Amino acid sequence: MAKVSLTVNGKNVEKDVEDRTLLVQFLREDVNLTGAHIGCDTSQCGACVVHVDGKAVKSCTMLAAQASGCEVTTIEGLSGGGDLHPVQAAFREHHGLQCGFCTPGMIMAATDIIKRHGTKLDEATVRAELEGNICRCTGYHNIVKAILDAASKMDGAAKVAAE
Amino acid sequence: MYDTKYHRASSLDEAAKIFASADDGAFLSGGQTLLPTMKQRLAAPSDLVDLTHIDGLSGVSVDGDTVKIGGLTTHYEVNQDNALSKACPALARMAGWIGDPQVRHRGTIGGSLANNDPAADYPAAMLALNATIHTNKREIAADDFFTGMFETALEEGEIVTAVSFKSVDKCGYEKFRNPASRYAMAGVFAAKAKDGSVRIGVTGAGDDGVFRWTEAEEALASNWSADALDSCDVDSSGLMSDIHASAAYRANLVKVMTKRAVSSAD
Structure with missing residues (x-):
């Protein structure tokens, strides 16, 4: 058994788990956060994307033991409580989902994309950056629209905050 | 698991x-x-x-003509490194085409080289850049390192700690992706050294993994342009044949990707 001690959405979590436990299993079964989904068994679909120390990773392709000592943010912790995060709000406004299964991973990937590219984000970049997130319903159109809109709103909010 | x-x-x-x-x-x-x-x-x-908590195995350093990349450096870090983008822009670009953003945040150059997947990108670059693979025991020339599909010269318990190479005059990388897996069906790294010699590393196509296309190297050494390859042909024996592409199809892809790599070289 591995002793895993990490921060999930700002709270300290300490558990003993099997060494082979994947981070996504740990989050879903040991921390009871079922937002990160398991959509494939091949590390391709991206439904399980979370942030580990501020970077988007596939939580199905990391052991919980590897994440020990790290800060993990899941879809449940993205908004910090209260209002939706701007990316969540944009997905709702633009109907960036149909069945919703891929949505938590899409939103966690999207916030990472916006953080890395900021104002330079364009449609081609968003589509290229969504390489690791598969949606079988929407054809991506409204997902891309939502991410671009969120990026411009977040940039506007950052400018207002700076003034 | x-x-x-x-x-x-x-x-x-x-x-x-x-x-x-x-x-x-x-x-x-x-x-x-x-x-x-x-x-x-x-x-x-x-x-x-x-290995990821071992200090000193991560990061890119450019010291004069010598570029060194720690084994634990992630694809994302290689892609984003400013000094590398100036010293060897094609290698930095190449790292940004591996997998997807989440994979690039975790995957490392040392891991990729030790695995030597026949369709991985880094092995082609290491061969073309005439790189040295550093381990916890010794230094191995790239020409001696890749010994076959998923096979390397690494011994049991040997760890890739870094790679190093001399910066080149020009280099370029182009790949033709499998539309489903996105792995290279043919990927070519073309490098022209400062002494004028040329090395071409080919991934995704060889039955035994990465290899050098020496006929193209000779043609490009006397004339560094895509046109110089018109008279060269890749021998399709020894190339991979599968449901995605025959060996002959891959042979043509290698030629086309080499032309594109030479054209995009900077």
Whole structure:
């Protein structure tokens, strides 16, 4: 058994788990956060994307033991409580989902994309950056629209905050 | 995934010691190939030795003509490194075409080289750049390092700690992706050294993994332009043939990707 001690959405979590436990299993079964989904068994679909120390990773392709000592943010912790995060709000406004299964991973990937590219984000970049997130319903159109809109709103909010 | 025991090493010596005492150990770096393989039960190491907490094995340094990249440097870090983008822009660009953003945040150059997947990108670059692979035991020339499909010159318990190479006059990388897996069906790294010599590394196409296309190297050494390749043809014997592409199709792809790599070289 591995002793895993990490921060999930700002709270300290300490558990003993099997060494082979994947981070996504740990989050879903040991921390009871079922937002990160398991959509494939091949590390391709991206439904399980979370942030580990501020970077988007596939939580199905990391052991919980590897994440020990790290800060993990899941879809449940993205908004910090209260209002939706701007990316969540944009997905709702633009109907960036149909069945919703891929949505938590899409939103966690999207916030990472916006953080890395900021104002330079364009449609081609968003589509290229969504390489690791598969949606079988929407054809991506409204997902891309939502991410671009969120990026411009977040940039506007950052400018207002700076003034 | 079968049961395994996770160890976190804090030094190369400790990693080697844990590996030596394991029944069937494996080193774990970014884990972006090893963990999916374990999930499919195609690999079942008794022990995993996590290398990512060892200090000093990460980062890019450019010192005059010499470029060195630590084995634990992630694809994302290689892609984003400013000094590398100036010294060897094609290599930085190439790192940004591996996998997807989440994979690039975890996957490392050392892990990719040690795995030597026949469709991985880095091996082609290392061959073309005439790189040296540094391990915890020795230095190995890229020409001697890649010995076959998923095979390298690494011995049991040997760890890739860094790669280094001399910056070149020009280089370029182009790949034709499998539309489903996005792995290279043919990827070509073309490099023209400062002494005018040319090396061409080809991935995704060879039956034995990465290889050099020497006929093109000679043609390009006397005339560094895509046109110089018009009279060259890739021998399709020894190339991969599968449901995605025949050996002859791949042979043509290699030629086209080489032309594109020469044209985009900077």
